[in-house]
Amino acid sequence: MGLLSQGSPLNWEETRKHADYIRKHGILQFLNIYNKVKDRQKDVLKWGDEVEYMLVELDDKDEKVRLVLNGGDVLETLQEQGENINPNHPTLWRPEYGSYMIEGTPGQPYGGTMSEFNTVEGNMGKRRREASSVLNKNETLCTITSFPRLGCPGFTRPEHRPTPVEKGVSKSLFFPDEAINQHPRFSTLTRNIRHRRGEKVCINVPIFKDKRTPSPFVEEFPEDDGEGAQAALPDHIYMDCMGFGMGNCCLQVTFQACSIDEARYLYDQLATFCPIVMALSAASPFYRGFVSDIDCRWGVISASVDDRTQEERGLKPLKNNKFRIFKSRYDSIDSYLSSCSEKYNDIDLTKDEEIYKQLLGAGIDKLLAQHIAHLFIRDPLSVFEEKIHLDDENESDHFENLQSTNWQTMRFKPPPPNSDIGWRVEFRPMEVQLTDFENAAYVVFVVLLTRVILSYKLDFVIPLSKVDENMKVAQKRNAVQESMFYFRKDIFKGCNPGLDGTASAQNGLETDGGNEEYTLMSIDTIINGKEGVFQGLIPILNCYLENMEVDVDTRCTILNYLKLIKKRASGELMTMAKWMREFVAKHPQYKQDSVVSDKINYDLFRKCDRIAKGEEQCPELIGNPVNKHQALKTQESNSVK
Known part of the structure; x- marks a missing residue:
């Protein structure tokens, strides 16, 4: 989760005093990096994924599932057994916001050969087994985006009460401070976001109106001082702290480009895919024990870290x-x-x-200058006393302080000072999936997209206002099947040389009398194609694969993954969000009142755990893939017997 400094964190009043200094030196640090590596070329393609996990306890006696707050101990054990004794260990483990969360990545980045796609799922499986091996009895590792009963009474083990009125970090009505990672960065971010904003963050998610859901749906909060009642909207699920957003899990991919220009090009192209892939990976329909009317976590996280004051939000004049x-x-x-x-x-x-003019004066072009000057309208949120006076030539903590707390759909990442790492872009909107097979499929799909974009010089860019509209639509319930998205019709007519304009006629993409460049399409059309409208991403990827030398094993792996994406897009397979909704709707104890009870949650997690471990099939969610890694494991265990 970005920069993790050690030391003595400053409160908001102290942090604010240093804000201008940190911004000033952050810009100097950026300029120093830029001037050293702006002309760097021919970095090889490297990429890697990040998977976030929740630690849960399945209490069979009480039939409850709880989040286990021992992520710090689990992380320490995994690091001691892995990277601390072997720098080439195949997995790396890092802290995450929740004290019930950990993040796992491959030990080394993947390279540019197609055969690397064969190892992704295997490495994810290794991570899952490695972390599971250090858990206690009845505990398990879950890749579930949003814990359905996050913020409900007794959702943690050990149990802790929220502290809305006493001195605390979040002052949440629902989320105890003990559920926040103990590293000082996380509690400091939580407290300083609240102090800077001048009030608690406010998250309102529309509730799904079932047959017996109260109408209007209005809650009363016993320990509320009035702020919750005022902030909560009727017919919405109300949440009030950073943990409700940053306490969710996601799946991210980072790519190293061969140069700064390629990184910028990839950043733009992939930005248009963020809403599409988010809707395809939708996996979070439940919040605070209720069924919501959204399928993705994005807006929840956005509101959970919204530190803007009323003036900055336009509710009061700027003063x-x-x-x-x-x-x-x-x-x-x-x-x-x-x-x-x-x-x-x-x-x-x-x-x-001022920053914009400074960057232009230092030789930064207009587009990159305005990008950085936009990031730097924010204040630093987490400052450590020992890390204020730094060597701007050789350190980048002040730049990263603002860069890593601008959590956008895409992140443009300059190389760290004095490293052999190149210019990178990070793709950030995906929801984490239940199984390693699904997570590998989404990662490989996005990585393949980058290969095709660069190889064929494709152009998917549409007006950013339309991308923003797509982001809103993508979070709606069952957006994959029911929503339409703005998408470019002719992807071969961009400013990149490499393919001539005849491609448009060959692909049946005659322009219409309206807007010539983009139109509304379903995700099925975008992914699988529709004659006369768009050729589809999967057919383009298949064409690319046919022109590449790919061994049979790798081809089989890739086609398996693309089949999942294809069928999710067409509706033949459910998204995780839809599958979870159906599980709850059919549960014998569900009362059609939009409530996800402890028992329903327990049964859901029991089933999820069996599916994730390969003990139970789930064809409506995953289909029937040929899982070679599972087959290999079976083969190994049979030979041992």
């Missing part, structure tokens, strides 16, 4: 603040970075004009 800021610091991107995408930058971009 104490400099900027009217249109989005939370966790949201979709606000500007493209490549010159050929510039004309599609059609949304208001608030930027620090």
